[in-house]
Amino acid sequence: MSAPPHPTVAPPDATVVPRLIPHRPDASLGAHLARLGPPPRPTRSLVEQVEAAGVRGRGGAGFPTGVKMAAVAARSRTRGPIVVANGTEGEPASAKDQTLLVHVPHLVLDGMVAAAGAVGAREAILCVDRRHRHVVDAVGRAVGERQGRWADTVAVRVAQVPSRYVAGEESALVHWLNGGEAKPTSSPPRPFERGVDGRPTLVDNVETLAHVALVARFGAEWYRAIGTPDEPGTVLLTVGGHAARGGVYEVPSGVPLAALLDNAGAPLAELAGVLVGGYFGTWLDPATAAAVAVDHSSLRAVGGSLGCGVVFALPRGHCGLAETARIARWLAGEGAQQCGPCAHGLPAMAEAMEHLSAGGPGASRAHVRLHQLFVQVEGRGACRHPDGAVRMVRSALEVFAADAAAHAAGRPCPPAPAWLPTPAPGGWR
Amino acid sequence: MSLQLVVDPIACDAHGTCAELLPELIVLDEWGYPIVDARPVPAHLEGHARRAVAACPVLALRLRRLRGA
Numbered sequence: 001m002s003a004p005p006h007p008t009v010a011p012p013d014a015t016v017v018p019r020l021i022p023h024r025p026d027a028s029l030g031a032h033l034a035r036l037g038p039p040p041r042p043t044r045s046l047v048e049q050v051e052a053a054g055v056r057g058r059g060g061a062g063f064p065t066g067v068k069m070a071a072v073a074a075r076s077r078t079r080g081p082i083v084v085a086n087g088t089e090g091e092p093a094s095a096k097d098q099t100l101l102v103h104v105p106h107l108v109l110d111g112m113v114a115a116a117g118a119v120g121a122r123e124a125i126l127c128v129d130r131r132h133r134h135v136v137d138a139v140g141r142a143v144g145e146r147q148g149r150w151a152d153t154v155a156v157r158v159a160q161v162p163s164r165y166v167a168g169e170e171s172a173l174v175h176w177l178n179g180g181e182a183k184p185t186s187s188p189p190r191p192f193e194r195g196v197d198g199r200p201t202l203v204d205n206v207e208t209l210a211h212v213a214l215v216a217r218f219g220a221e222w223y224r225a226i227g228t229p230d231e232p233g234t235v236l237l238t239v240g241g242h243a244a245r246g247g248v249y250e251v252p253s254g255v256p257l258a259a260l261l262d263n264a265g266a267p268l269a270e271l272a273g274v275l276v277g278g279y280f281g282t283w284l285d286p287a288t289a290a291a292v293a294v295d296h297s298s299l300r301a302v303g304g305s306l307g308c309g310v311v312f313a314l315p316r317g318h319c320g321l322a323e324t325a326r327i328a329r330w331l332a333g334e335g336a337q338q339c340g341p342c343a344h345g346l347p348a349m350a351e352a353m354e355h356l357s358a359g360g361p362g363a364s365r366a367h368v369r370l371h372q373l374f375v376q377v378e379g380r381g382a383c384r385h386p387d388g389a390v391r392m393v394r395s396a397l398e399v400f401a402a403d404a405a406a407h408a409a410g411r412p413c414p415p416a417p418a419w420l421p422t423p424a425p426g427g428w429r
Numbered sequence: 430m431s432l433q434l435v436v437d438p439i440a441c442d443a444h445g446t447c448a449e450l451l452p453e454l455i456v457l458d459e460w461g462y463p464i465v466d467a468r469p470v471p472a473h474l475e476g477h478a479r480r481a482v483a484a485c486p487v488l489a490l491r492l493r494r495l496r497g498a
Contacts, residue, residue: 186437290490339438376458382439 010187017226018265019234021250025103027138029145032106036326039110040216042117042153047073050118050212052220059168059205060280060307061084062231062296065212069119071192076120081195083116083124083154086179087206088161090170092421093310096236097206101128101135103239104210105142109156111209114216116154119144123155126206127173130160132425144233157165163426165262165279165334170203181428184383207236216284224288225255230380235309239264240421242315243273254295255378257311261289266313266319273320276421277307279327282395283320286334303398305391312420315344319413321403323420324396325353330422331389342386345377349393355403359412367404370397431469432492438462440489447490450481451492471494 022035025138042258051066059260072081083109089097101108112124122213128135139158146156159177161167167182174195195201204212211233215223217320224232231253240246244265251260257276258268269273274289282304284292291300297307314320352369355362370393376392397404403413434454442460453474454466470478470492483488 034432186439339461340441340443341438344460344462372459376464380438380458380462380464382437 008084009134015253016249017116017234018250019214020100020107020207020222021104024038027103027105027142029142030105032104036107037218038400039113042114044073044118045119046114046212047214049140049215049220053211053223054220054230055208055215055223056231056296057205058207058211058236058309060278062306065204065208068204069115069191071201072121072202073119075193076131076244079199080123081119081121081202082202083119084087084124084170084173084191084196084201084203085112085124085209086168086170086173086203086297087126087128087139087193088173089129089132090163090165090168091308091310091313092165092343092423093240093275094238094340095240096238096248096307096309098135099211100207100236104139105139106146107213108206109142110216111204111206111211111213112156114155115202115209115212116395119200121154121202122311125163125196126156126158127168127177127178127284129163131163134207136160140267162428162429163423165331166336166383166385167426167428169298169385171383173203174201176429181244181336183338183428185325186382197410199397207400228293228295228297229330230297235294235306236313237294237309239313239418241275241313242266245312251294254293254298257284257292258290259292260294260311261313264311264313270314270315272314272318273390275310275312275314277305278310279331279392279420280384281305281307281310282391283324283399283401284395303395318416318419319357319403320396320400321407322357322416323352323418324393324400324414325350325357326418326422327420328353328389328393331385331392333425335385336383339381339386341377341380345373345380346389347391349373349377353393353396357412359407360410363412364403364408367397370394384388430493431487432448432475432478433467433469433495434482434493435491436440437489437491440487441488441497442487444486446484446486447481450484454478455481463490465490 047069055065056062162182172184191201225235269287295423330352332350337343352366356366377386448455
């Protein structure tokens with residue numbers, strides 16, 4: 001089961017800014033062109049514009065997009081580069097990329113063509129999760145609508161990627177596109193050096209490319225008019241859990257988390273904690289959540305991370321440790337089983353979290369065990385899967401410390417229905 | 430010029446030879462996989478480090494030149 005695409009929510013207040021996704025979205029090419037005008041001619045100078053605009057990657061890491069584009073463009077003389085748009089959205093609690101692709105596919109396609117022109121690529125691949133049928137259909141339709149228009153510039157095709165959490169990691173995506181399993185590979189080389197077909201490869205999240213399409217049309221200065229100076233523009237967030245008006249929100253980067261939650265019908269007073277950043281993210285306690293802004297640097301300052309923009313509200317009376325145990329078990333199963341410390345360490349972490357969740361004598365030992373595991377797991381994989389799992393579990397121990405103490409003292413939380421989604425694993429090819 | 434030990438975690442099969450040959454810089458985790466000291470390899474251990482690299486049966490351990498060092 002994958003997360004359904006939430007429609008964008010009509011703005012009860014001014015936090016929502018419809019740059020990427022209009023309030024009444026219409027996926028057709030005609031509506032897209034009527035709203036934004038024709039895409040500008042692809043130009044190499046877009047790399048500098050994207051750097052000046054300060055666009056950051058929206059897949060999770062927040063790396064400056066212009067820097068990545070420049071690295072690929074610099075290698076374009078040796079071999080023709082290729083652009084990979086990552087719309088796999090393996091985060092079960094995230095729906096923003098699916099929403100974008102279903103409602104505004106042409107903005108992503110514009111971004112792919114613009115980025116390709118900027119780095120000297122003549123080919124671009126749009127990668128989506130093969131289980132996200134609504135997305136597969138929407139992007140197939142959109143690519144079809146463009147046949148014959150701008151056909152001379154960039155060849156675009158759609159690839160349906162296996163449903164696995166790590167399949168969207170950029171080296172895994174490249175490996176799968178090259179005919180292998182959708183598992184991360186050792187680096188170097190990184191995709192920008194040697195990626196699809198051995199060519200310099202620009203792998204960007206689909207939301208990132210939609211922002212690039214706006215910069216190509218309206219320029220860096222326009223782009224910087226909202227958001228924070230260090231992280232300009234809007235950001236797509238998926239608000240879920242105990243939220244009366246959950247869904248995908250487009251807000252200026254730097255908006256107060258409390259305002260976002262209020263807008264989504266998830267008042268902090270009703271919450272036990274907020275998971276920000278997805279399953280590689282961090283739990284925040286309500287007091288911390290009340291005072292933090294939604295951008296990478298503000299969240300980092302309180303030990304959190306924005307990640308892919310998931311904001312998940314866990315209601316009071318539900319056990320954050322039990323939720324974390326379930327997610328830890330799921331993450332253990334989603335690993336590629338390639339690196340020993342992750343293949344052994346994540347199941348061990350899940351087991352310890354299950355003891356902590358169950359309460360009793362096992363719970364008091366679980367704390368010590370988890371801290372032993374964190375140091376043996378963190379930083380020891382080919383990809384960041386083990387690091388993300390450690391970050392999430394560690395934050396749960398801090399935020400739900402009072403619960404953990406109660407569990408260890410023999411007072412576990414009563415069983416409650418699961419909140420966070422844990423879809424069944426897909427294949428590797 | 431200084432050197433740094435790095436493990437390819439995908440290639441590593443937990444043979445443990447490296448930790449036997451270079452216990453000063455490599456310890457094993459509870460599953461037998463090496464945790465390597467990421468600091469520059471001290472000059473007096475470079476020979477041992479090279480032997481540990483050469484002894485890895487799956488070529489998962491290597492020495493990398495540290496840039497700017």
